[in-house]
Amino acid sequence: MQYVRIQNISDPLFASMHRLMQEVFPPEEVLDFDLWKEPLEDPGIRVFVAVVNGEVAGATEYRYYTDLNVAMTDFTIIGREGLGIGRFLARERQKDLMNLAKENGKELYGMFAEIYDPYRVQEHAFGGIKPMDPFVRREVLSHLGYKRIDFPYVHPSWQNDGEAVAGLDLCFMPTNEDQQELEASLVKTFLTRYYAVLPQKPKAWHDMVEDLAGRETLALRPI
Template structure:
């Protein structure tokens, strides 16, 4: 299996990847094809696909914020069972991020990710691909060391229509032993991360204000 970076929408592998995203994710979670041009060309965002026998069977997008010394996994897609795609992507991503941070003179402190809570939202089938099942994904993240940040989480719809997307948790994979994060780190990260969406829902703005009133946020098991 090959780990291939996508840097433009003209790459034939990107069309395969975008179709895989549409097969797996809810509509409001998938950015339109043409709107991917700038993110793919952004040196601060990395999109890689897992290629098996010439076919895209998985993908992951992530970024590293040098000033915060944290990373964010935007998404991970496992397109088929029985190929070890999940462990392959997780290993390659972490190796790349640690190298990326080291080149900036840092030792990566941790990584954010969003995860659906199947106990609140049960209707997402993720294309019928069992490794993408929310219950499975949640357990996998837990085994990798991710923990849930203890606050009610929503995020703006990627349709940029001002709607709030619920039923998720924001979680964090610490690289050192810790049981909380500074609230201002979370605020600064989320504000930066969602800058691209101009139409923020009131629920998201309220969530940010609530976080500003806190000093720390606890990290809890799933």
């Protein structure tokens, strides 16, 4: 299995990865094909695929914020069962991020991720791929060390239609497993920057960010 970075929309592996995303994720979570050109060429956005016998069998996208010393896992896709793809992607991603933080003269503070809460929203079938089942994914991410950031969370739809998407939790995996809270200012700064690419944001999102500005810390809860 190979861990291959994609940096160009014309890369044949990208077309394969985008098809896999459309099979797995709901439409509002998938950026249109042509809109991937700039993100793929952005050196700060890291898109890697797990290649098995020349085919894309999994993928992950993430980014490292040098000034904040945190990472964000945009998505992880496991396209085939029984190959250990999830572990492979998680291990290679963590090694890459640790190296980026080391080059920055720091130890990685932690990593954000959005996680579906299937106990609230149960209609996501994720293409019938069992490892992508939201109940399974939630437990896997809990095993990896992610914790739910305790505040009401919504995010803008990636279709850039101004709609609010609920049914997810914003989570954080601290490098220090004993960490029980997170700075609200860090969460606000991160979300403002992360969603700057979407000009159409719902009122619920702006209200959420304004509420974060009035807090000091947020509890990290088990998931």
